[in-house]
Amino acid sequence: MDSSSTPQLSRPLAALTIAGSDSGGGAGVQADLRTFAAHGLLGCSAITALTAQNTLGVTAVEGVSPAMVKAQIAAVLSDLPVAAIKTGMLKDAATIEAVADALDSAPRTLPLVIDPVMIATSGDRLLDASAVEVLIRRLLPLATVITPNLSEARALCRASDASHASDTGPERLARMLANLAPHATVVVTGGDSDASTAVDTLMTPDGVLTQVSSRRVETRSTHGTGCAMSAAIASHLALGRSPVDAIELAKRFITGALQHAVPMGAGHGPPDHLWQLRAMEPPPA
Numbered sequence: 441m442d443s444s445s446t447p448q449l450s451r452p453l454a455a456l457t458i459a460g461s462d463s464g465g466g467a468g469v470q471a472d473l474r475t476f477a478a479h480g481l482l483g484c485s486a487i488t489a490l491t492a493q494n495t496l497g498v499t500a501v502e503g504v505s506p507a508m509v510k511a512q513i514a515a516v517l518s519d520l521p522v523a524a525i526k527t528g529m530l531k532d533a534a535t536i537e538a539v540a541d542a543l544d545s546a547p548r549t550l551p552l553v554i555d556p557v558m559i560a561t562s563g564d565r566l567l568d569a570s571a572v573e574v575l576i577r578r579l580l581p582l583a584t585v586i587t588p589n590l591s592e593a594r595a596l597c598r599a600s601d602a603s604h605a606s607d608t609g610p611e612r613l614a615r616m617l618a619n620l621a622p623h624a625t626v627v628v629t630g631g632d633s634d635a636s637t638a639v640d641t642l643m644t645p646d647g648v649l650t651q652v653s654s655r656r657v658e659t660r661s662t663h664g665t666g667c668a669m670s671a672a673i674a675s676h677l678a679l680g681r682s683p684v685d686a687i688e689l690a691k692r693f694i695t696g697a698l699q700h701a702v703p704m705g706a707g708h709g710p711p712d713h714l715w716q717l718r719a720m721e722p723p724p725a
């Protein structure tokens with residue numbers, strides 16, 4: 441497989457992100473839409489919350505009503521050729537219930553990537569602690585892929601009553617999460633550790649445990665890396681790839697986006713989601 445190329449689309453395809461807006465453009469819906477575009481897909485969105493933020497952190501958060509979240513999802517799914525869905529920031533329990541209700545009417549075959557976003561890189565909370573249990577009960581059973589980082593994986597396992605999750609390693613966490621998301625390939629991402637390689641731990645629904653490694657890229661342009669990773673996985677699922685292939689390809693996409701990032705802002709700027717397109721640009725005249 442020529443894994444670096446995006447296949448020619450025989451028909452137009454869209455992907456839907458259900459996530460929060462990042463006014464600074466690096467994470468959330470903005471990162472997802474750039475990532476979908478980079479994979480040749482129309483990006484549709486159901487915005488769950490507005491965040492006022494920049495590369496230094498979040499200064500304000502305001503939710504969108506659950507009814508409006510549901511209406512956005514229904515409007516998109518009833519008309520556009522959505523071939524995969526991802527969720528990001530879901531803010532609170534009522535929003536998760538609305539998303540789960542809206543997805544109940546989506547075809548069961550539509551791939552769903554759940555990025556269980558809890559806390560921004562800046563330390564700001566993006567999901568109420570009390571909503572973790574609702575995420576587990578309503579959304580994880582619907583997932584095709586889930587992409588927690590180590591601390592999100594631990595929070596999910598703790599909330600599901602798996603005691604001692606705090607000192608548990610990625611392999612055991614992936615096994616525990618496979619019980620909570622029985623149809624999903626679980627990816628416990630390790631990119632935010634300090635090691636010289638970024639190692640993700642994968643567990644498929646049939647119980648195969650593997651690791652995908654990439655060289656760590658030294659950069660401060662890491663804001664929204666998890667958003668772009670889950671959106672890239674959703675993009676490859678939309679294009680017909682298997683979950684494991686989609687995860688490997690998404691990891692290469694992220695590694696390139698980090699390598700090509702140009703620092704922006706005084707804090708953590710975004711990776712370059714459009715790096716593959718820039719490589720195709722003609723040189724300046």
Ligand code: PXL
Nearest residue numbers: 460461462467468529560664
């Ligand atoms: O990267 C997680 C994330 C998701 N969604 C929104 C965010 C962030 C991180 O800042 O702002 C809206």
